Amino acid sequence: MTTVTRAEILALRQSMPLAFRPSMEMRLKRWGLMLGFTALFAWCLYDFGFTPERIINGLSRLGRVLSFMFPPHIWTEWDQVSDILTGLGETLAMAFLGTLLGAVVAFPLSFLGAKNINRFAFFRFGVRRGFDIIRAFETLILALVFIRAFGLGPLPGVLAIAVGEIGVLAKLYAEAIENISKKPVEGVVASGGSRSQAIRFGMLPQVWPVLLSITLYNFESNVRSGTILGIVGAGGIGFILSDRIGAYRWDEAWSIIFLIIAMVYVIDALSGAIRERFIGKWEHAK
Template sequence: MTLTAKEIAAAKERVPLAFQAPLPVRLRRAALWAGFIGLFCYCLWAFDFSPERIWTGLGRLGTVLSFMFPPHVWDNWRDFSEVLNGLGETLAIAFLGTLLGAIVAFPLSFLGAKNINRFSLLRQTTRRGYDVIRAFETLILALIFIRAFGLGPLPGILAIAVSEIGTFAKLFSEAIENTSKKPVDGVKASGGSRLQQIRYAIAPQVNPVILSILLYNFESNVRSGTILGIVGAGGIGFLLSDRIAAYKWDEAWSIIFLIIAMVYLIDYLSGLIRQRIIGKWDGAK
């Protein structure tokens, strides 16, 4: 039975309380909204937010941007090769950090997957380990490793690798848990061992997801590698920080443009790789 708009309006007039939320629910909603608005207003006050400050900051930002144009064009190979070397170093840091993190995280992800690891205590302990690793920001890890290993690309590689172990292990284990059980039952019915079930039933389902995660995080780590260079962990970030500190805004903008171009190129190539490999896997089904 379908009610018309007129019938609904007439019912609201007869029994208006039937179309309202109960009083406790309305009070909770009002309290939540009041708390949210109060927190928002407190943050604005605590952080000294004001239209005057925003307007002044925008004026200064416009001045900085004016220094960036026109962008600097390097007129000799010596200076330009230094920038290219920094870009290549950032790319290498991101690649090695992502690869090392994935190599360590892949076997750990099976310990955190419910359909692989039946021991609840071990599984939960492993998952909490993921959380502990992910609690450390990559920049903090880079500062720690710089104190241990000195300046250069090595602390950046280790910082990205350690950070990605927690992220990859969590994402990989969730992907493993979301696989279908039917292929596993098929391999099991044909007499396959536990390792064979993982190899021939679970791995083909989860490999495209893992590949997509790896490519996306590699692109993200290229950006992270830029930030790590600012604190001394190698890469183009050091050159960018040096140009900003020396007020060479035109060179800084040129370096930023090259970083954007590199990230865009990596994103484009990652899309092609995902499409080609995952497409082949879909066709093999």
């Protein structure tokens, strides 16, 4: 078998440049795609009112708003500090409970959506489309619906996160189950194990690290989502932040934003440590 070196290819490209050019049809397609994308981008800017004057005026007002945030507010009374800490705790609890409830429901459903577990294609198709329907509803919309049903407070936020996580986690769990290696499962079956034992001892040890990583990542994301849900009335620190912004108390709003950033950073660090601890242990066990 003859091997062509890179130097030979460069020499041929220099001696016969037209032979390496894309065909006219390919070039026309590229130019057509570029022009179509550029036209769509320009139309969106025009339709949404992206004008230089509007951008400059917006940045000027944003600068004034930011100037009101400094210096950040420092609370000196324990009642005020207690309210802020309670709001942060509620947001964290909403994210934790919502993620946990969603994961508990999504885990068994994911088996119904995995093609290597559920062999009934029509049934599996229906389950997968059910996941899609759940994911189609944004968590914020679900929170508004549950607020109407259950009233203001953290409960609608927990339910909104939980329902949204069922669709997301079930899909991700099912894909993780589908991507496992068949050899451990076949080994359990060859040694006389039942189908349930093949799942327990051949499949689950492979997917536990992936499921844990997915769940922790979604928990981190839900901590941020919990802040947004609080703004629409689902309790937590977002409700307090919305109140401070509505009252034009920008210095307190900035202090709350800083605390939210710090909380998300701490959650991210703890999640990373958990992944390092458990996933690393599973990888060494292999």
